[in-house]
Amino acid sequence: MNQQELQSLRALIASHKRWDFLFGVLGVLALMLGVMTFVALFADMTINGIGRINIDFLTSFPSRRAANAGILSAWVGSVLVMLVTACAAVPLGVAAGVYLEEYAPKNWFTDIIEINVTNLAGVPSIIYGLLALGLFVYTFGLGQSILTAGLTLALLILPVVIVATREAIRAIPQIIREGAYACGATTWQVVSDHIVPYSSAGILTGVIIGMARAIGETAPIITVGALTFIAFLPPAPFTGDPSAGLFDWLFAPFTVMPIQMFNWTSRPERAFLDNAAAAGFILVLMTLTMNGLAIWLRYRLRKNIKW
Amino acid sequence: MIAHAEHDVAEVVPPLKAEARNLSFHYGSFQALKNINMPVYERKVTSLIGPSGCGKSTYLRCFNRMHDLYPGNRYDGTIEFHPDRTDLLSKAVDPIEVRMRISMVFQKPNPFPKSIYENVAYGLRVRGESARSVIDDKVEAALKGAALWGEVKDRLKELGANLSGGQQQRLCIARALATDPELLLFDEPTSALDPIATANIEELISELKERVTILIVTHNMQQAARISDYTAYMYLGEMIEFGVTDQIFIKPRRKETEDYITGRFG
Numbered sequence: 277m278n279q280q281e282l283q284s285l286r287a288l289i290a291s292h293k294r295w296d297f298l299f300g301v302l303g304v305l306a307l308m309l310g311v312m313t314f315v316a317l318f319a320d321m322t323i324n325g326i327g328r329i330n331i332d333f334l335t336s337f338p339s340r341r342a343a344n345a346g347i348l349s350a351w352v353g354s355v356l357v358m359l360v361t362a363c364a365a366v367p368l369g370v371a372a373g374v375y376l377e378e379y380a381p382k383n384w385f386t387d388i389i390e391i392n393v394t395n396l397a398g399v400p401s402i403i404y405g406l407l408a409l410g411l412f413v414y415t416f417g418l419g420q421s422i423l424t425a426g427l428t429l430a431l432l433i434l435p436v437v438i439v440a441t442r443e444a445i446r447a448i449p450q451i452i453r454e455g456a457y458a459c460g461a462t463t464w465q466v467v468s469d470h471i472v473p474y475s476s477a478g479i480l481t482g483v484i485i486g487m488a489r490a491i492g493e494t495a496p497i498i499t500v501g502a503l504t505f506i507a508f509l510p511p512a513p514f515t516g517d518p519s520a521g522l523f524d525w526l527f528a529p530f531t532v533m534p535i536q537m538f539n540w541t542s543r544p545e546r547a548f549l550d551n552a553a554a555a556g557f558i559l560v561l562m563t564l565t566m567n568g569l570a571i572w573l574r575y576r577l578r579k580n581i582k583w
Numbered sequence: 584m585i586a587h588a589e590h591d592v593a594e595v596v597p598p599l600k601a602e603a604r605n606l607s608f609h610y611g612s613f614q615a616l617k618n619i620n621m622p623v624y625e626r627k628v629t630s631l632i633g634p635s636g637c638g639k640s641t642y643l644r645c646f647n648r649m650h651d652l653y654p655g656n657r658y659d660g661t662i663e664f665h666p667d668r669t670d671l672l673s674k675a676v677d678p679i680e681v682r683m684r685i686s687m688v689f690q691k692p693n694p695f696p697k698s699i700y701e702n703v704a705y706g707l708r709v710r711g712e713s714a715r716s717v718i719d720d721k722v723e724a725a726l727k728g729a730a731l732w733g734e735v736k737d738r739l740k741e742l743g744a745n746l747s748g749g750q751q752q753r754l755c756i757a758r759a760l761a762t763d764p765e766l767l768l769f770d771e772p773t774s775a776l777d778p779i780a781t782a783n784i785e786e787l788i789s790e791l792k793e794r795v796t797i798l799i800v801t802h803n804m805q806q807a808a809r810i811s812d813y814t815a816y817m818y819l820g821e822m823i824e825f826g827v828t829d830q831i832f833i834k835p836r837r838k839e840t841e842d843y844i845t846g847r848f849g
Contacts, residue, residue: 382654455693457652459706459758460683469705474696581696582744 318560325554333554337507338536342547347555349506350536353422354491354562356510356525357532360426361433361490366483369434370472373441373479378467397435404432405499413500420501422510423526428496433486440482444475449583477577484570488563494534504539506531533559598665600625600766600796601646605660606672608641608650615641617820618660623766625665628788628797630811630828632804634843638820639800640690643768646671646798647685648678664765683710686759687768691775692751694743694758699735702743702754706762721761728794729757730787749780756787760795767791769799773806785810804844808832816840 277285336346372393380386408428412418418427448471456466472479510528511520533555540552601623608616615638623629631639641650648671650656662671664684671681686706694702703722712718722739726732731753735746743754752772759767769788773781788797788810801807807814808828815825816839824831824840835841842848 449693451689451691451693452695454649454652455689455695455755455758456705458647458649458682458687458689459709459762460679461705461709462679465709469708470695580742582742583693583696 318557321553321556321560324550325552325557328550328554329557333551334558338505338539339507342543342545342551345540345548345551347533347536347558349509350531350533350555351558351562352509353502353506353530354532354559356422357425357429357497357530358487358491360423360526361429362483362487364427364430365433365437365486368430369437369483370441370479372434373438373445374467374471376438377442377445378463378471393435393438397439400495401432401493402495402499404428405496407431408496408500419527420503420529421527422530424500425497425502425530425532426526428500429490429493432493432496433483433490436486436489437479437482440485441475441479444478444482445471447478448474452583474581477574477581480577481570481574484566484573488566488570491532491563491566492534492559494532494538497532497535502535503529503531504535533562597624597627599623600665601671602663602665603642603645603660604663606642606645606662607659608638608645609657609659610641611655615820616645619822621815621822621825623796623798624813625796626792626794627812628792628799628810629813629815630807631798631800631815631817632802632807632843633817633823634848635802636819637817639817640770641820642817643770643798643800646681646766646768647687648672648681649687651678683762684764685766685768686762686764687770688752688755688759688772690771692748692755694746694751694754696742696744698740699743699746699754700739703757703761705758710762722757725757725761728760728791729753730783730790731757747780749776749783752776752780752784753787756784756791760791764795766796766798769797769801771800771802774802781806804832816843818843 333346334351335348336344337348338350339345376386376390376393380389405428408424408431412424412427413420418424452470452474453466456470461469506529510525510530512525513520513522537552537555537559540548540555543549599622603619603621603623606616606619607614619642631642633639644650645658646662650658658672660672663669664671669676671685695705697705700722703725704718707718707721712721723732723736726735731750734750735741735754743751746754752775756772773784776784785806788799791797792812799807799811811828813826814828814831816823816831816835816837818839824835824837826836831840832844835844839848
């Protein structure tokens with residue numbers, strides 16, 4: 277190759293590399309657009325709300341006076357509703373996912389179920405709210421309660437849990453399954469000794485991501501009848517007179533963080549908007565904590581899984 | 584009959600452990616095994632050789648009903664298992680029962696992502712054994728049987744996956760041995776290992792035949808010649824020739840076997 281050919285080759289490579297550079301810049305811009313939007317939003321909320329965040333804000337009930345108002349009933353409501361959601365969605369979702377992967381025969385019937393599960397993830401959340409209003413509130417008579425809200429959100433995140441479970445199970449190499457079956461294990465022994473333990477990191481991640489979505493849901497919770505102003509907590513077990521039962525709190529009226537925020541943003545006074553920003557800051561913090569927990573748990577659990 | 588070809592060689596025929604009769608196997612509409620007849624003799628090593636795709640692994644996996652795990656598979660014929668003459672392929676026989684009597688070691692080491700101890704103990708746990716002292720003893724015996732005890736006795740709590748490839752394969756052999764199987768199946772157990780680990784496994788197999796019948800698939804003819812008492816040559820789903828290993832390698836009866844052995848084909 278002579279000097280001139282070498283020169284033109286280098287020029288060609290340089291012109292090809294311009295596309296690498298161009299796409300790199302575009303990619304960073306696209307990434308920034310998403311990240312910066314969130315950062316700007318979060319920063320704005322922090323600036324407006326930070327002045328309101330103190331212990332009193334967390335331990336006070338809502339009030340007509342913005343300066344005295346707090347989010348006690350909202351965050352307690354959110355935590356309790358999430359507890360119900362997790363208790364309902366995890367066993368149902370994991371069982372469904374395990375069944376579809378390890379037990380179900382492959383035929384047209386299970387194909388239809390699979391398509392349905394995937395589609396459920398795309399159903400608007402307000403539809404779940406209407407379903408829950410009809411089913412849980414009116415048909416089952418569970419009332420406009422923490423139980424109803426928790427079950428509604430459980431339905432909402434069930435597809436997420438099922439899909440996460442199935443994907444985690446599919447990541448287990450077939451040769452591990454065969455090794456277990458070759459030891460004389462039944463399908464149930466393979467599932468309980470191997471499949472579920474080895475996929476627990478992926479399942480947990482899916483559950484927490486689902487929960488992080490559920491904690492910010494407003495529409496279905498309003499539909500089933502959460503209160504917008506509530507100045508008492510659900511009864512703790514074995515307190516009050518007459519003494520509350522172990523599960524009485526499940527049937528108590530409630531509110532949740534996004535509804536509290538929604539309520540405050542609709543007020544004309546500037547001070548309530550600051551309250552809303554402060555509540556939003558705490559809600560985002562709760563979500564980020566859950567996501568962080570998911571990452572940490574995944575790391576912890578995967579450390580002991582090597583194929 | 585192919586099955587009795589070794590009668591020509593002046594040798595006492597050992598007792599039978601299993602015998603395949605008119606065994607055919609279909610994956611859906613594809614016939615992978617065609618009318619196979621072959622004995623497996625007790626406490627002997629029997630090798631299955633043949634080019635890729637000849638059906639030797641498929642044949643091996645009939646013995647522990649591994650094909651039952653997947654839909655659309657069909658067995659025809661019988662594999663009679665001695666001394667009780669149970670037909671391993673019969674629909675009336677639970678594949679779980681078959682797998683409890685017959686252990687398997689796979690091509691790629693597949694330890695569970697559990698501790699070394701739990702890997703070996705798994706077969707016992709599946710059988711409902713819960714007495715710690717019994718499990719301890721059997722785990723130790725199995726690891727000794729797999730020539731791994733000396734290397735792992737101080738690290739039984741560590742993950743099986745932390746061992747080297749050859750050690751992992753011996754761990755899988757220990758897992759298979761822990762339940763005192765009557766027949767041990769090996770599916771190309773050294774194909775993923777380096778030469779030293781391969782030599783260790785081969786030596787181990789020669790020791791193991793004192794206590795257990797062994798059926799091994801290998802694509803390495805030298806390995807078959809080194810470790811096995813009997814050898815079967817398969818091609819395109821058919822059993823071409825079965826006989827004493829020396830006879831197969833020194834004076835094969837069939838032209839196809841000779842071509843494969845001498846490297847003119849395959």
